[in-house]
Amino acid sequence: MSRRKLELYENIFNRVGPGKSKVTIVEVAAFLHCSERHARTLLNQMTTLGWLTWSPTVGRGNKGILNCLLEPIQACHKEIDKANDNSNLDLVYKLVGFNGRDTAAGLWQYLSQAVTEKHNTILAPFHRCMKTLHPHFVTExxxxxxxxxxxxxxxxxxxxxxxxxxxxxxxxxxxxxxxxxxxxxxxxxxxxxxxxxxxxxxxxxxxxxxxxxxxxxxxxxxxxxxxxxxxxxxxxxxxxxxxxxxxxxxxxxxxxxxxxxxxxxFKAIGSGPFSLAVNSNKLVRLQRFSQYNRTSALIEKIEFWIHENWAERKKCYQNFFFLNDSLKVYETACDYVGSFYCLIANKQLQTKEVKQNLAAAFLGNQTQADTQYSVYTVSHENNRECREYAKQLFSYFGNSHAPQTLKMKEVKFGQFINGLDVSILGVRKEDNKYTSLFAFLKLYPHWASVLSFTQHDYLQKQIAAIRIEADVVRQQALISHVMAWLEQQHILFEIKREGLTLTVPEQIQGVEINANGWCNFSKLWIKPSKEKSGVTSSMESLIAKY
CATH class of the missing domain: 3.90.76.10 (Dipeptide-binding Protein; Domain 1)
Known part of the structure; x- marks a missing residue:
C-alpha cells in the first residue's frame, strides 16, 4: 500500500464527492492525470481495498457509476490499521502525511478515533522516544x-x-x-x-x-x-x-x-504485568503478560505514540490518553507530585537579598536586578517549566550585564553540574515524599563545594541520623528540619509545588492517578461506548483543547 494511491483516491473524491456519481473513464483519467488504461487499473485496486465501487458502461464515452464508499481520511485510517497490525510503523507515518498533511496532526487524529474502536488497547500521545528502559539508567x-x-x-x-x-x-x-x-x-x-x-x-x-x-x-x-x-x-x-x-x-x-x-x-525484560513488545522512535507498546505472578492486567495493550512536535504542547503537569473530541472526558489530579527548587551553589550569592531577588525573578518581577547580585551561570532541567524559570532569570538578570555573559545550561533530571551560580531542579515525590527528599540529599554530589566545611559536616551528620532513625515521625521531622535549614542558610528554596492532571475519556475505567502522573496500567479497562461516534472535528480544535 502506497501513500500515492491514497492521494489519487482523494483527487477522485474531491471531484465527485461521497456516494454515487456518473462519470466516464476519460474523466477519471483526467482526475488522476494518467491514461485510461491505468485509470481502470487504479479503480480496480481501490475497489479491492474497499474504498469505492466502479460499474463501467459498455461503449466509449458512456458514463459509468462511481461510488466513493469512504472519506479519504477513513481510507487512510483503514490502511494505517493494517500497517500497524503488521508493525510497519514507517508506513504509518507516511500514510498520515498524505497529500501534504501535517504528520503530527494526522497521527493525533488517527489515534483520537482509534480508542472508540479498539476495546483491548489504550492509546496515549508522547513527545520523545524512551530509549533503553534499564532501571539503573532512567530518571525521567x-x-x-x-x-x-x-x-x-x-x-x-x-x-x-x-x-x-x-x-x-x-x-x-x-x-x-x-x-x-x-x-x-x-x-x-x-x-x-x-x-x-x-x-x-x-x-x-x-x-x-x-x-x-x-x-x-x-x-x-x-x-x-x-x-x-x-x-x-x-x-x-x-x-x-x-x-x-x-x-x-x-x-x-x-x-x-x-x-x-x-x-x-540490553533487553528490557522484567516480570511485571506488561512486557515491552515495541520500543521505537515512533511507538512504545506494552503487552499484557499472562504469566504475571499477581493479578493479570485487564487491558491487552497500552500504546504510546510518539511525535516530537507534541513537545511544544506538553506541560510537565499534564498527561492524557487519546480522546475522541465528541466523547465526554474527565480529569483526575494529584495536587502534589514534587517541587521545583532553586539551589544557590555560589557561596558568595548565599544571602537573603540574593534569595529574595531570585524568588522575585521566578514570580515574573520585571524590576532590573542590582549588579552586585548578578547571576552569571545557571543550569536548568530539560522540561518546559524549568526552561520558563530559566527565561525569567535571564530576563531579570540579563539587563544587569552583557547578555552573552549570562550562561544557561540544560541538563537531564538528576544531572548536576558543579561550579555554577544557580541550579533550577526538581525533587519528585514518587511513592513517598520523605524518601524522595532523603534521596535528593544523598544523591546531590556537590555539597562539599556548595557548603562551608562546618555546614557540610552538619549536613552529613543529619543525613546519618535520618538513616538510622527508627521512629517514622521523628525521621520525617529530621528530613523537614534539614530542608528548612538549607533554606535558612539561603542555599535551597522551593520555587513552586507541582501537581499533575490526567485527562481520560469516560470509557476508560480503573484510573487512579499516581505521583508519576500516570496510573496503574494493569487496572485499566475500556467500557464499550453505547453510541459509536465519528471523528468530525478539525485537528486544530483537538490540539487547542488539549
Whole structure:
C-alpha cells in the first residue's frame, strides 16, 4: 500500500464527492492525470481495498457509476490499521502525511478515533522516544513509571505502607542491618525464564555500582543468595526503613545477563504485568503478560505514540490518553507530585537579598536586578517549566550585564553540574515524599563545594541520623528540619509545588492517578461506548483543547 494511491483516491473524491456519481473513464483519467488504461487499473485496486465501487458502461464515452464508499481520511485510517497490525510503523507515518498533511496532526487524529474502536488497547500521545528502559539508567518521570509496569521491585508502597511485590515476605535482624527477602515461587520473566535469587543479587550489584544511584545505596555491603528463592541484604549501618528505598524504580529486578549489558545488547525484560513488545522512535507498546505472578492486567495493550512536535504542547503537569473530541472526558489530579527548587551553589550569592531577588525573578518581577547580585551561570532541567524559570532569570538578570555573559545550561533530571551560580531542579515525590527528599540529599554530589566545611559536616551528620532513625515521625521531622535549614542558610528554596492532571475519556475505567502522573496500567479497562461516534472535528480544535 502506497501513500500515492491514497492521494489519487482523494483527487477522485474531491471531484465527485461521497456516494454515487456518473462519470466516464476519460474523466477519471483526467482526475488522476494518467491514461485510461491505468485509470481502470487504479479503480480496480481501490475497489479491492474497499474504498469505492466502479460499474463501467459498455461503449466509449458512456458514463459509468462511481461510488466513493469512504472519506479519504477513513481510507487512510483503514490502511494505517493494517500497517500497524503488521508493525510497519514507517508506513504509518507516511500514510498520515498524505497529500501534504501535517504528520503530527494526522497521527493525533488517527489515534483520537482509534480508542472508540479498539476495546483491548489504550492509546496515549508522547513527545520523545524512551530509549533503553534499564532501571539503573532512567530518571525521567514517565520512564520510571514504565519501569514499574515492566519490572517488579522486591516491595512496593501502597497507601503509605510497604507491601509485598516480588517478595511475599521479609524480615530483618534486631538492629536492621541484615534483611531477608522471600521471593514468590515460580516467578517468570517475560522470556519465560525463571526469576531466582541470583537475578536479585546481580540487579543489586549493578545498582550499588551505578554512578547515578550508588550514593543512595552506599550502605549495602553485600547481597547473598541464601537459596533459590531467598535473598539476604547486609548493610553497614542500621536502616529501619530500608524497605522504603526498595520501593523505588531503580531497585527493580532484571535477568542477571542484562544487568551490565551495553545498550546494543540490553533487553528490557522484567516480570511485571506488561512486557515491552515495541520500543521505537515512533511507538512504545506494552503487552499484557499472562504469566504475571499477581493479578493479570485487564487491558491487552497500552500504546504510546510518539511525535516530537507534541513537545511544544506538553506541560510537565499534564498527561492524557487519546480522546475522541465528541466523547465526554474527565480529569483526575494529584495536587502534589514534587517541587521545583532553586539551589544557590555560589557561596558568595548565599544571602537573603540574593534569595529574595531570585524568588522575585521566578514570580515574573520585571524590576532590573542590582549588579552586585548578578547571576552569571545557571543550569536548568530539560522540561518546559524549568526552561520558563530559566527565561525569567535571564530576563531579570540579563539587563544587569552583557547578555552573552549570562550562561544557561540544560541538563537531564538528576544531572548536576558543579561550579555554577544557580541550579533550577526538581525533587519528585514518587511513592513517598520523605524518601524522595532523603534521596535528593544523598544523591546531590556537590555539597562539599556548595557548603562551608562546618555546614557540610552538619549536613552529613543529619543525613546519618535520618538513616538510622527508627521512629517514622521523628525521621520525617529530621528530613523537614534539614530542608528548612538549607533554606535558612539561603542555599535551597522551593520555587513552586507541582501537581499533575490526567485527562481520560469516560470509557476508560480503573484510573487512579499516581505521583508519576500516570496510573496503574494493569487496572485499566475500556467500557464499550453505547453510541459509536465519528471523528468530525478539525485537528486544530483537538490540539487547542488539549
Amino acid at each position: 518521570r514517565t520512564e520510571r513509571h514504565f519501569i514499574s509496569e515492566i519490572y517488579q521491585t522486591l516491595v512496593e508502597e501502597k497507601a503509605n505502607k510497604v507491601a509485598g511485590n516480588l517478595a511475599h515476605f521479609w524480615e530483618s535482624n534486631h538492629n536492621h542491618t541484615v534483611w531477608a527477602f522471600y521471593l514468590r515461587p515460580e516467578t517468570q520473566f517475560h522470556d519465560l525464564s525463571l526469576l531466582t535469587a541470583d537475578d536479585v543479587v546481580a540487579s543489586f550489584k549493578g545498582l550499588i555500582h551505578s554512578a547515578q544511584w550508588q550514593r543512595l545505596y552506599d550502605h549495602i555491603e553485600k547481597v547473598i543468595a541464601v537459596s533459590f528463592d531467598v535473598v539476604e541484604i547486609h548493610l553497614s549501618t542500621p536502616d529501619p526503613f530500608f524497605t522504603q528505598l526498595l520501593c523505588r524504580a531503580e531497585t527493580a529486578i532484571m535477568p542477571k545477563q542484562f544487568v551490565f549489558a551495553n545498550e546494543s545488547h
